[in-house]
Amino acid sequence: MDLSKHRIIIEGKTKIIYENPGDPNTVYMKFKDDITAGDGVKHDVIEGKALVDWKTNRDIFEFLNRKGIRTHYVESPAECVSLVKKLDFKINLEVVSRRVAAGSILKWGGIAEGTRFDPVITQFHYKDDPLHDPMLDDTYVEYIIKAKEGGEMFREMREINTEVFALLEAAFAAFTIQLLDFKLEYGLIGGVVTLIDEISGGSFRLWPYAKENPDLTKKNVLSELDPGARLDKDTYRQGESLDQVQSKFEQIAKITAGFKGL
Numbered sequence: 001m002d003l004s005k006h007r008i009i010i011e012g013k014t015k016i017i018y019e020n021p022g023d024p025n026t027v028y029m030k031f032k033d034d035i036t037a038g039d040g041v042k043h044d045v046i047e048g049k050a051l052v053d054w055k056t057n058r059d060i061f062e063f064l065n066r067k068g069i070r071t072h073y074v075e076s077p078a079e080c081v082s083l084v085k086k087l088d089f090k091i092n093l094e095v096v097s098r099r100v101a102a103g104s105i106l107k108w109g110g111i112a113e114g115t116r117f118d119p120v121i122t123q124f125h126y127k128d129d130p131l132h133d134p135m136l137d138d139t140y141v142e143y144i145i146k147a148k149e150g151g152e153m154f155r156e157m158r159e160i161n162t163e164v165f166a167l168l169e170a171a172f173a174a175f176t177i178q179l180l181d182f183k184l185e186y187g188l189i190g191g192v193v194t195l196i197d198e199i200s201g202g203s204f205r206l207w208p209y210a211k212e213n214p215d216l217t218k219k220n221v222l223s224e225l226d227p228g229a230r231l232d233k234d235t236y237r238q239g240e241s242l243d244q245v246q247s248k249f250e251q252i253a254k255i256t257a258g259f260k261g262l
C-alpha cells in the first residue's frame with residue numbers, strides 16, 4: 001500500500017499517521033522501524049521491527065475488539081499499515097497498570113522487584129518527554145474525578161486499563177507468560193473515551209514462567225518467573241544487541257498470533 005501521496009497528519013517516534021482521502025472518519029497508521037527508550041534519548045532503527053510490531057498490534061487489537069473493548073482499531077489492510085478511527089481529541093496521558101513490580105516503580109517507594117499487586121494498580125503519567133512523563137498525584141486524580149467537569153474520564157480510563165489488563169494477562173498466561181505491566185493511551189472518538197495508539201513489544205513487560213506450575217498468588221512472584229528470559233523492550237533498555245531485541249519482538253508476535261484462537 002503506497003501512502004506516499006497521502007497527507008501526513010503527524011509523525012511520531014514509531015509511527016506515521018496519514019489522512020485517508022476515502023473516509024474522513026478514519027486515518028492510516030504506519031509503523032516505523034525506529035525504536036526509542038529513555039524518553040527518546042536512546043534511538044535505533046531495526047530493520048523488520050515495523051512488521052513485527054504491526055503483527056503484534058493487529059493481533060492484540062483484534063483480540064480486544066472481539067472481547068468488546070472500545071478501541072480505535074478497524075483493520076490492518078497492508079503490511080505495516082493499520083486503519084484506525086480518527087480522534088476528536090488525544091488525551092495526553094500514559095496510563096500504566098501493574099500486576100508485578102518491575103521498572104520505574106522499584107525506584108520510588110522501596111518496592112521489591114516481583115511484588116504482586118492485587119488488585120492491579122494504575123497510574124496516570126502526563127505525556128511529555130522533556131519532563132520525563134511525570135506521574136499525576138493520586139489525590140489530584142481523585143479530586144478531578146469528583147470535582148472537575150469531564151473528570152469521570154479518568155475513572156473510565158482506569159476501568160478500561162483494568163479490564164484490558166485482565167484480558168491480556170489471561171491471554172499471555174495461556175502461553176505460560178506473565179504480563180507484568182503495560183502502558184495504554186486514550187482519546188475521544190464521538191465524545192467517548194476510547195483505547196488508541198499501538199500495543200506492541202514496547203508497551204509491556206513479559207516474563208515467562210520459571211516452572212511448570214508457578215504459584216502466582218504469592219506476595220512476591222519473582223521466584224516463580226524467569227526475568228532472564230524476558231520478552232520485552234527491557235532487552236533494548238538494558239543494552240542488548242539489536243538482533244536480540246528483534247528476536248524477542250518476533251517471539252512476542254508468534255505468541256500474539258495465537259490470540260486468534262482465544
Ligand code: C5P
Pocket residue numbers: 094096102103104105133181182183202203204205233
Ligand atoms: O518504566 P515503567 O516501569 O514506568 O514502565 C511501565 C510500563 O509502561 C512498561 O511496560 C513500559 O514498557 C511501559 N512504558 C511505555 N512507554 C513509556 C513508559 C513506559 O510503553 N513511555
